[in-house]
Amino acid sequence: MLITWTRTHGRHPLAAAPAADKDVMETTIMSGNIFDEILTLKSLFINKEVLRHSYLPNTMIHREEEIESLSFNLVEALKGHIPSNMILYGVTGAGKTAVTKYVCKQLQMKGEKIGRKVFPVLVNCRQIDTQYRVLAHLSNTLLEEFEAPDIPFTGWPTDRVFKELVKRMERRGGVYVIILDEIDHLIKKAGDDLLYNLTNLNSELNEARACVIGISNDLKFTDYLDPRVRSRLGQQDIIFNPYNAEQLQEILHDRAVEGIEENALSQDVIPLCSALAAQEHGDARCALDLLRVSTEKAEKESAELVEKRHVRAAQAQIECDQITPVIRTLPTQQKIVLAAVMLNEYNGLKNIQTGEVFYIYKQACTRVGLSLLSARRVSGLISNLDMLGLITANTVSKGRYGRSKQINSCLPDNLDVKTIMSNSESVIADVFAHSYKHQSRL
Numbered sequence: 001m002l003i004t005w006t007r008t009h010g011r012h013p014l015a016a017a018p019a020a021d022k023d024v025m026e027t028t029i030m031s032g033n034i035f036d037e038i039l040t041l042k043s044l045f046i047n048k049e050v051l052r053h054s055y056l057p058n059t060m061i062h063r064e065e066e067i068e069s070l071s072f073n074l075v076e077a078l079k080g081h082i083p084s085n086m087i088l089y090g091v092t093g094a095g096k097t098a099v100t101k102y103v104c105k106q107l108q109m110k111g112e113k114i115g116r117k118v119f120p121v122l123v124n125c126r127q128i129d130t131q132y133r134v135l136a137h138l139s140n141t142l143l144e145e146f147e148a149p150d151i152p153f154t155g156w157p158t159d160r161v162f163k164e165l166v167k168r169m170e171r172r173g174g175v176y177v178i179i180l181d182e183i184d185h186l187i188k189k190a191g192d193d194l195l196y197n198l199t200n201l202n203s204e205l206n207e208a209r210a211c212v213i214g215i216s217n218d219l220k221f222t223d224y225l226d227p228r229v230r231s232r233l234g235q236q237d238i239i240f241n242p243y244n245a246e247q248l249q250e251i252l253h254d255r256a257v258e259g260i261e262e263n264a265l266s267q268d269v270i271p272l273c274s275a276l277a278a279q280e281h282g283d284a285r286c287a288l289d290l291l292r293v294s295t296e297k298a299e300k301e302s303a304e305l306v307e308k309r310h311v312r313a314a315q316a317q318i319e320c321d322q323i324t325p326v327i328r329t330l331p332t333q334q335k336i337v338l339a340a341v342m343l344n345e346y347n348g349l350k351n352i353q354t355g356e357v358f359y360i361y362k363q364a365c366t367r368v369g370l371s372l373l374s375a376r377r378v379s380g381l382i383s384n385l386d387m388l389g390l391i392t393a394n395t396v397s398k399g400r401y402g403r404s405k406q407i408n409s410c411l412p413d414n415l416d417v418k419t420i421m422s423n424s425e426s427v428i429a430d431v432f433a434h435s436y437k438h439q440s441r442l
């Protein structure tokens with residue numbers, strides 16, 4: 001321990017301290033720095049960045065067909081023609097963003113080499129999620145280097161921003177490939193006006209040309225589109241199928257060669273990471289996370305070899321990291337319903353019925369002074385928890401007694417749900433602090 005903290009002082013050493021204490025603190029800190037030891041630990045990574053999502057690999061294996069379809073269409077831009085608009089679909093982690101960036105990088109490089117003006121612009125519609133902001137962002141990226149972005153964050157009428165975009169495209173000329181990543185997010189939030197305007201751009205342009213590529217992991221997002229926009233946008237669709245375990249193994253292998261020390265991975269680590277990610281839904285991002293976090297786990301315990309147990313630990317940690325914010329941000333009533341399920345389970349029950357959840361829910365609300373929802377609303381909240389994957393609520397037939405739900409929580413064992421919920425809202429801490437009468441089972 002580098003910083004000594006004695007109980008007699010009763011204060012953390014880094015908290016504001018009187019002068020005499022400060023001297024002691026400075027001497028102890030000067031004797032070493034908490035990072036000294038960590039920095040000298042041998043790293044199992046050659047370059048951790050290679051295993052991050054943001055890293056763009058030099059080759060994209062198992063996506064040859066998709067790359068070919070994209071490049072056959074976008075080559076038109078290099079000839080000064082208008083490429084078809086496209087929609088790229090596929091489950092999360094299927095390589096849609098990475099493949100598009102890869103193709104656009106090559107397109108831009110080729111354009112520069114042969115002296116053709118081609119400008120791919122990628123907009124992440126999860127971050128930039130209104131028509132105004134997308135148009136302003138596109139416009140501002142078309143400025144010359146010496147010009148400062150001048151379209152305000154809000155305030156102009158949308159058609160003025162659109163006209164400004166057209167003006168700047170005309171001034172520069174060339175072919176614009178406008179990529180709207182995670183487009184489903186924007187459509188659900190802001191409707192399809194933006195797509196209508198962007199797919200209509202060529203009728204406003206003389207010197208420049210434009211095409212639009214939409215990327216989505218929701219196959220049904222086109223249901224939200226006006227049929228005219230749908231047919232203009234989806235001139236060509238590409239589906240990215242999920243990766244299977246063998247394909248994920250090869251993707252991970254390539255990354256590991258660049259990012260992780262030789263011989264640091266035991267033989268079964270990559271196959272296990274790939275198998276687990278393939279079980280999820282063939283998500284390359286998930287496979288990369290598993291490999292990175294397992295290597296970090298091994299590194300932390302100064303192990304020289306990453307083993308299967310590190311992958312298992314990484315899987316548990318990633319799962320907890322994903323579920324914790326979901327639980328923490330549930331609305332209060334939803335949390336009380338989840339608490340009611342858990343309180344039944346703490347009492348030793350399995351296959352809990354809706355009535356048993358409602359019985360505890362009612363007592364909990366009364367104890368903490370919250371208004372009661374009807375049994376029907378609580379049943380809806382139970383279905384929501386099921387949809388979020390926090391519980392399973394299976395409907396079973398009870399013959400002539402009708403149907404009922406069998407509810408069980410499905411939270412990872414190593415997750416302290418009670419503490420997470422209690423820390424998120426004091427009223428939930430109160431719910432857990434009381435004792436409850438349970439319904440007797442026949």
Ligand SMILES: Nc1ncnc2c1ncn2[C@@H]1O[C@H](COP(=O)(O)OP(=O)(O)OP(=O)(O)O)[C@@H](O)[C@H]1O
Pocket residue numbers: 052053054055056057059060061062063090091092093094095096097098099216217251284285288
């Ligand atoms: N064929 C591949 N070769 C190498 N790396 C890949 C390949 N496919 C995906 N990856 C990597 O997997 C990660 C996830 O890919 P990407 O972000 O492209 O997924 P996505 O389909 O856009 O997912 P989402 O729908 O969630 O945005 C990235 O780090 C990417 O580099």
Ligand SMILES: [Mg+2]
Pocket residue numbers: 096097098181
């Ligand atoms: Mg993506």
